[in-house]
Amino acid sequence: MLKNGMKIIVNEDHRAPTVAHMIWYRTGSVDERNGTTGTAHALEHMMFKGTKKLKPGEFSKRVAQLGGRENAFTSRDYTAYFQQIEKSKLEAVMALEADRMVNLQFDKTEFAKEIRVIMEERRLRTDDQPIAMVQEALAATAYAAHPYRNPVIGWMDDLQHMTVGDVKAWHDAWYAPNNATMVVSGDVDARQVHALAEKYFGRYPQKTLTRTRPQNEPPQLGIKRVTVKAPAENPYVVLAFKVPALRDIARDDDAFALDVLSAVLDGYDNARLAAKLVRTDRVANDVGASYSGIARGPVMFLLDGVPAAGTTTEQLEKHLRAEITRIATEGVSETELKRVKTQLIAGQIYKRDSVFGQAMEIGSMEMSGLSYKDIDLIIERLRAVTPQQVQSVAQKYFGDDALTVATLLPLPVTDKKPAPPPAGPLR
CATH class of the missing domain: 3.30.830.10 (Metalloenzyme, LuxS/M16 peptidase-like)
Structure with a gap:
């Protein structure tokens, strides 16, 4: 310093x-x-x-x-x-x-x-x-x-x-x-x-910083929905559940369990969402799940997908939620969890392969209020997640009062080309 x-x-x-x-x-x-x-x-x-x-x-x-x-x-x-x-x-x-x-x-x-x-x-x-x-x-x-x-x-x-x-x-x-x-x-x-x-940099004086107020989010009291009409080839739906962020690496068990839950659903080639909804049931052309608890503010757990022909966005929404319910009811096996965590932890390690990737991870941790000194602890905490913890977060955080659904309603796509951008780089 x-x-x-x-x-x-x-x-x-x-x-x-x-x-x-x-x-x-x-x-x-x-x-x-x-x-x-x-x-x-x-x-x-x-x-x-x-x-x-x-x-x-x-x-x-x-x-x-x-x-x-x-x-x-x-x-x-x-x-x-x-x-x-x-x-x-x-x-x-x-x-x-x-x-x-x-x-x-x-x-x-x-x-x-x-x-x-x-x-x-x-x-x-x-x-x-x-x-x-x-x-x-x-x-x-x-x-x-x-x-x-x-x-x-x-x-x-x-x-x-x-x-x-x-x-x-x-x-x-x-x-x-x-x-x-x-x-x-x-x-x-x-x-x-x-x-x-x-x-x-040492010669520059520090400034008095006026930190902004937190503007904490009020409790949500039911499902929120929004529809977007836009020219597109296919419909699309995304479900966002409000879940805990990672604030204390040593104590926030649920954040790591949510990370693993995301990987169970969409963390490798044969993960549950694609295996069930795309390849077996064929109700979707593409599906995904994502979660990151590293942020200054609140975070969400996302499920999204493009429905296959003959499936509506409403039906795909139910299918996506059903996969969470299945984990909440049946849990995950030790064998599946071991395979998933191996993939998840490997991804954590591979992103540090370059000097730039390491700098990115250090900076993003610090900006969110966490310490770069705890980067290795994150891997240890992910490795320690149990099947019971994954089932517990699936039961706890995916109710209606935490959910916002956004749906794309496709309009006809025209052949009109957009106007060229003005001179200057897009950063």
């Missing part, structure tokens, strides 16, 4: 002379309020539009000249910037990243161009994608109060009314060393990284 409150985490991996350098800011769309949605993501775009030292676009050119690659991403919980570089170039990219933490320029003309790019990004990735539209409607319906109800990219009306001043205010409020975590993973020495961090 630097004296100004900036956290530095170094993961030494000496297999190849490469480094992943990441700066994570603990602010995302969860910190936005009505009328300001999309601001965190818009700032991510503006971070490439010049500083007191660099012209717009020069940051990316400098990294490319160093032989590296770079990008950024915004989520509900955080915004992160990264460079992948040969190890001797680490100091150069660290200097670049430190510069834009405090010296970012907010040019009205550059913002006017970039907000058009963002609006086109929204059209391409959400408004023209029926599944994305359903997922957006699902979140807006499931959450009545929590900011997770808003899309990370923002509602179009908010984008149309956003000003460069809004983005500058976001930067001023949240981009500070005491709201940032540096993760460096690769062929480095931790002491040298600390010295470089002190050199380039």
Whole structure:
């Protein structure tokens, strides 16, 4: 930890002379309020539009000249910037990243161009994608109060009314060393990284951060439903159940049992949902289950699918719920659970195979309020999940009062081609 409150985490991996350098800011769309949605993501775009030292676009050119690659991403919980570089170039990219933490320029003309790019990004990735539209409607319906109800990219009306001043205010409020975590993973020495961090970031003063209020979600009192009509080839349905997040790795047994339940349903090629609903009963063309308990806010367990010809979305919804009920009633065998956990744990291990993957896992843990020191403990906790725990969570969390259902009602697909996007990268 630097004296100004900036956290530095170094993961030494000496297999190849490469480094992943990441700066994570603990602010995302969860910190936005009505009328300001999309601001965190818009700032991510503006971070490439010049500083007191660099012209717009020069940051990316400098990294490319160093032989590296770079990008950024915004989520509900955080915004992160990264460079992948040969190890001797680490100091150069660290200097670049430190510069834009405090010296970012907010040019009205550059913002006017970039907000058009963002609006086109929204059209391409959400408004023209029926599944994305359903997922957006699902979140807006499931959450009545929590900011997770808003899309990370923002509602179009908010984008149309956003000003460069809004983005500058976001930067001023949240981009500070005491709201940032540096993760460096690769062929480095931790002491040298600390010295470089002190050199380039240690001189910046910390800021007084005004944390947003939690806006806790009120209890749900019955099934919520939403239908989206959009041009699409096939209908689609997704069921979202409100379930516990992972807050305490040592004590939150149910979060790990839900992780394993998700893998029982959809964690490998012959998992239950695909084996039963796609290959045996043939009531679905595609099915899935997903759960991640790592988040700053509330989380949901998702079941989704595309019904086969002759099956309605209502029927597929019942089939999906029936598979949960079957586990709640009959449980899972030790043999099946052992096979599932082997696959699940292998996936946890394989994602650490690259230095960038390790940096990603460290940063996402820290941003959610968990500690990178407990990453290995997660595998131990998954390995310890019992059949009784899996059956218990299947019994406990999948009732009507926790459920939101979003359905896609297909409209005819036209051959009209979308207008070309404006100049500029989609980040």
